[in-house]
Amino acid sequence: xxxxxxxxxxxxxxxxxxxxxxxxxxxxxxxxxxxxxxxxxxxxxxxxxxxxxxxxxxxxxxxxxxxxxxxxxxxxxxxxxxxxxxxxxxxxxxxxxxxxxxxxxxxxxxxxxxxxxxxxxxxxxxxxxxxxxxxxxxxxxxxxxxxxxxxxxx
Amino acid sequence: xxxxxxxxxxxxxxxxxxxxxxxxxxxxxxxxxxxxxxxxxxxxxxxxxxxxxxxxxxxxxxxxxxxxxxxxxxxxxxxxxxxxxxxxxxxxxxxxxxxxxxxxxxxxxxxxxxxxxxxxxxxxxxxxxxxxxxxxxxxxxxxxxxxxxxxxxxxxxxxxxxxxxxxxxxxxxxxxxxxxxxxxxxxxxxxxxxxxxxxxxxxxxxxxxxxxxxxxxxxxxxxxxxxxxxxxxxxxxxxxxxxxxxxxxxxxxxxxxxxxxxxxxxxxxxxxxxxxxxxxxxxxxxxxxxxxxxxxxxxxxxxxxxxxxxxxxxxxxxxxxxxxxxxxxxxxxxxxxxxxxxxxxxxxxxxxxxxxxxxxxxxxxxxxxxxxxxxxxxxxxxxxxxxxxxxxxxxxxxxxxxxxxxxxxxxxxxxxxxxxxxxxxxxxxxxxxxxxxxxxxxxxxxxxxxxxxxxxxxxxxxxxxxxxxxxxxxxxxxxxxxxxxxxxxxxxxxxxxxxxxxxxxxxxxxxxxxxxxxxxxxxxxxxxxxxxxxxxxxxxxxxxxxxxxxxxxxxxxxxxxxxxxxxxxxxxxxxxxxxxxxxxxxxxxxxxxxxxxxxxxxxxxxxxxxxxxxxxxxxxxxxxxxxxxxxxxxxxxxxxxxxxxxxxxxxxxxxxxxxxx
Numbered sequence: 071x072x073x074x075x076x077x078x079x080x081x082x083x084x085x086x087x088x089x090x091x092x093x094x095x096x097x098x099x100x101x102x103x104x105x106x107x108x109x110x111x112x113x114x115x116x117x118x119x120x121x122x123x124x125x126x127x128x129x130x131x132x133x134x135x136x137x138x139x140x141x142x143x144x145x146x147x148x149x150x151x152x153x154x155x156x157x158x159x160x161x162x163x164x165x166x167x168x169x170x171x172x173x174x175x176x177x178x179x180x181x182x183x184x185x186x187x188x189x190x191x192x193x194x195x196x197x198x199x200x201x202x203x204x205x206x207x208x209x210x211x212x213x214x215x216x217x218x219x220x221x222x223x224x
Numbered sequence: 225x226x227x228x229x230x231x232x233x234x235x236x237x238x239x240x241x242x243x244x245x246x247x248x249x250x251x252x253x254x255x256x257x258x259x260x261x262x263x264x265x266x267x268x269x270x271x272x273x274x275x276x277x278x279x280x281x282x283x284x285x286x287x288x289x290x291x292x293x294x295x296x297x298x299x300x301x302x303x304x305x306x307x308x309x310x311x312x313x314x315x316x317x318x319x320x321x322x323x324x325x326x327x328x329x330x331x332x333x334x335x336x337x338x339x340x341x342x343x344x345x346x347x348x349x350x351x352x353x354x355x356x357x358x359x360x361x362x363x364x365x366x367x368x369x370x371x372x373x374x375x376x377x378x379x380x381x382x383x384x385x386x387x388x389x390x391x392x393x394x395x396x397x398x399x400x401x402x403x404x405x406x407x408x409x410x411x412x413x414x415x416x417x418x419x420x421x422x423x424x425x426x427x428x429x430x431x432x433x434x435x436x437x438x439x440x441x442x443x444x445x446x447x448x449x450x451x452x453x454x455x456x457x458x459x460x461x462x463x464x465x466x467x468x469x470x471x472x473x474x475x476x477x478x479x480x481x482x483x484x485x486x487x488x489x490x491x492x493x494x495x496x497x498x499x500x501x502x503x504x505x506x507x508x509x510x511x512x513x514x515x516x517x518x519x520x521x522x523x524x525x526x527x528x529x530x531x532x533x534x535x536x537x538x539x540x541x542x543x544x545x546x547x548x549x550x551x552x553x554x555x556x557x558x559x560x561x562x563x564x565x566x567x568x569x570x571x572x573x574x575x576x577x578x579x580x581x582x583x584x585x586x587x588x589x590x591x592x593x594x595x596x597x598x599x600x601x602x603x604x605x606x607x608x609x610x611x612x613x614x615x616x617x618x619x620x621x622x623x624x625x626x627x628x629x630x631x632x633x634x635x636x637x638x639x640x641x642x643x644x645x646x647x648x649x650x651x652x653x654x655x656x657x658x659x660x661x662x663x664x665x666x667x668x669x670x671x672x673x674x675x676x677x678x679x680x681x682x683x684x685x686x687x688x689x690x691x692x693x694x695x696x697x698x699x700x701x702x703x704x705x706x707x708x709x710x711x712x713x714x715x716x717x718x719x720x721x722x723x724x725x726x727x728x729x730x731x732x733x734x735x736x737x738x739x740x741x742x743x744x745x746x747x748x749x750x751x752x753x754x755x756x757x758x759x760x761x762x763x764x765x766x767x768x769x770x771x772x773x774x775x776x777x778x779x780x781x782x783x784x785x786x787x788x789x790x791x792x793x794x795x796x797x798x799x800x801x802x803x804x805x806x807x808x809x810x811x812x813x814x815x816x817x818x819x820x821x822x823x824x825x826x827x828x829x830x831x832x833x834x835x836x837x838x839x840x841x842x843x844x845x846x847x848x849x850x851x852x853x854x855x856x857x858x859x860x861x862x863x864x865x866x867x868x869x870x871x872x873x874x875x876x877x878x879x880x881x882x883x884x885x
Contacts, residue, residue, distance in 0.1 A: 083580070103595075105605060136829060
């Protein structure tokens, strides 16, 4: 095999592997991207039931209802609209009424969001960026008085 | 006073690094030797100065000097001493100081131990190090000064985030940064080679030990982070494809490719372009990682305090460093003489395949990590790319690589015989097949691809052992000869086998945990029992307890297996006082066959307590595998050949013939 042939083979191999990788990436991206919506987005964009997405906002005060065993119900709000959420499992430590939360799951036919994961992994003043942006858009962002605690790394 | 000395030392270090950067320019006037001496002295001075700065910050933390803003933000007098010290780097400013400390340490290392490097090369390498250091010193001085003061000094600090008050996480940044920053040496060498216009096997012999050391520490750093996340975050998982995790993983992937590429360069003077590009990309990925973590552009569990000014600065540094290096490459690469020829089927060919797959996998991870960012800036949609994407792209790319790994060391340089290599691996293949059948028989449930994964892990382990067996002629020659061969085998051969074996262990652990993890979510009252993973766990209730800076609610769980008591686990929920934050401590029983993992939830109205129990089969193998990889790297590093003309011990360069293999 001449040098040129060897180099062509190498380039061909590189392109082949790259091609496979690109195909995988495109396929995977299409399949597994999860959009983030606030309760208002859900209403405006008319999200259909059964579609998987992330719902974020504030946990509405007084909305947390613990059902039988590990069933929990609460409401997520961006002060304009509210969506009821049901969740089965153990809530993270930093889940609190009036604090920011992001949950992932599907909207049920009855308009209740069935969450399969609840994310609140930060210090108590943490507001997920997406939630903050959504609140800012609605004009109800309460500013940084809680931000003073830049405590520690996480 | 000490803080002021530290602050001054830091600024002096900035000036010294500027001087270090200018050293090569003085060579024209004063000669190479003089320029080199200046660079060496500057590098050593820089290290001492940064060390002084770092120690003075540590002093401020240890004495709880709350007039220093950084100490106020991140420390508390009630914190245990160990965490006061680790709090030094548990925040943005302090960790940047640690970053430049390690950068200066490596620079001083090259300066001190690089006595048999050619003068010009050493000067340029140190100059590049100095340039990088200068940029980071400027960054620290302008946006992230750890020595900023508050007047009047507050009475008490805000405290360190409780989940950081942990031994694994205390040591995680130093290891990680040693890895990240260590790759700056490879980068500096690559840039120096481009500037100098020549690159050869001697250069590679120089780069290898530093790259290997950086890689070893990065491996352990990442593994520690994963282990910490596993037991501390309470989600039973060990890897979340979180952007910050990816930020450390990408340099690792590129660094592994670099390591193997440098190996080819040293042995065969080939793959020069790959090696230089990989050196540039690995360090650029380290910088990208730094950017992602500190700029706040990506929402993540562990992003540092958000500040767009810092983000922009680091982005500017990245543009300068990466852009500059790549432009230099475009300009000077044609000057590099092409190296040794080799057939496609050969060890070089296998290593090219290795480089290719690792680089493409790294690119896939990069795409997934940056895609949300890019999409948001273009369309404004907020999306998240999670584990499903990464599993779908990274996994399939790794599988062909892992299949090829045992073949690599069995192929000869220049022209290899794949049939012969295959013959030597029959036993390994057989063992892998048996393992897959065995796994299938033992579990006999979905996912069905998992036994193949187990087979893959065993293939790697058996392949590594087969390689050593082949080299020592095990079972084919009398024991005395086998022993003689084993003693004469270069340490890097053992290192290779050991590291590849470690990969095999990790693969088994990953497959087992991902495929066969069992999870039970239940609410129990005292006296109830649950079964999971072959254990029967009975709940004994919760009780309150006080810690040094927290209050906790502790659960009692009696664990039995087949009637015999095994252990008592005490998972808890803690409420720290400063800052007021809750954490969950999981109760973990680690055994070889897997971990039993219990997390307490809230107490419910009917007197029961919610909880999650997991059984994670063979999960410890993941971190044991990483440790074995570290050991393998260490074995290679201690090889006499690498110390010839190499930084560890200064010896006169001795020509060592490459062993016939």
